[in-house]
Amino acid sequence: MLKVYGTSMSRAGRALWAAEELGLKFEHVPVGLDGSTRKPEHLRLNPNGHIPVIDDDGTIVWESMAINLYLAEKYGKAPFWPSSPADRARAYQWSFWGMTETEPHLIAVFRNRMMLPKEQRDEQAATNALESLKAPLKVLDEHLKGRPHLLGPDYTVADLNVASVLLLAPMIGVNLSEVPAAQAWLEKCLARPAAQKIGGYK
Numbered sequence: 001m002l003k004v005y006g007t008s009m010s011r012a013g014r015a016l017w018a019a020e021e022l023g024l025k026f027e028h029v030p031v032g033l034d035g036s037t038r039k040p041e042h043l044r045l046n047p048n049g050h051i052p053v054i055d056d057d058g059t060i061v062w063e064s065m066a067i068n069l070y071l072a073e074k075y076g077k078a079p080f081w082p083s084s085p086a087d088r089a090r091a092y093q094w095s096f097w098g099m100t101e102t103e104p105h106l107i108a109v110f111r112n113r114m115m116l117p118k119e120q121r122d123e124q125a126a127t128n129a130l131e132s133l134k135a136p137l138k139v140l141d142e143h144l145k146g147r148p149h150l151l152g153p154d155y156t157v158a159d160l161n162v163a164s165v166l167l168l169a170p171m172i173g174v175n176l177s178e179v180p181a182a183q184a185w186l187e188k189c190l191a192r193p194a195a196q197k198i199g200g201y202k
């Protein structure tokens with residue numbers, strides 16, 4: 001049976017969301033952020049010492065986006081897992097975009113406004129990260145004007161992956177009102193039953 005390792009309060013939440021969205025039966029192993037990811041048994045699964053990791057009947061995959069694209073390809077069908085190579089390329093494109101163009105800035109805001117002990121926080125780094133987020137968020141907003149989802153009419157793995165990165169934005173006080181199409185799209189994605197279930201996991 002598929003096993004998903006990692007607390008839902010981490011990037012493992014996005015793998016749990018994908019597994020739920022696909023209606024999979026799976027076991028959740030809530031490896032936490034308390035040093036458990038550095039234990040030998042976890043390092044055997046992911047030598048980087050990170051979560052999430054999945055074990056799908058012996059197929060071990062780490063890196064959250066790779067996990068979600070794998071699960072969507074193996075267990076999903078169109079339109080969630082797009083049928084044409086061109087649409088799949090767009091799914092990869094948006095997934096990598098979310099990870100590379102937005103996530104580092106979101107994490108910088110999170111760390112410097114919430115996560116780090118107060119004396120280690122750098123408000124200038126948070127302000128810089130917020131400034132750096134503006135351009136990619138504008139790209140997303142422009143793209144979503146007149147389009148309900150990233151690939152067009154249908155909700156796909158691309159929406160799940162990008163929304164699973166951007167869900168951090170409202171939690172850390174990033175104001176999305178200047179990108180209303182992106183904001184409405186994110187709210188729609190987060191209202192999905194599969195997304196709502198993530199909070200129920202450890």
Ligand SMILES: N[C@@H](CCC(=O)N[C@@H](CS)C(=O)NCC(=O)O)C(=O)O
Binds near residue numbers: 010012037050051
């Ligand atoms: N690029 C990786 C990042 C994984 C990552 O950094 N996960 C964090 C939790 S969100 C983690 O495992 N932190 C624990 C540690 O590094 O010890 C992914 O998307 O899967």
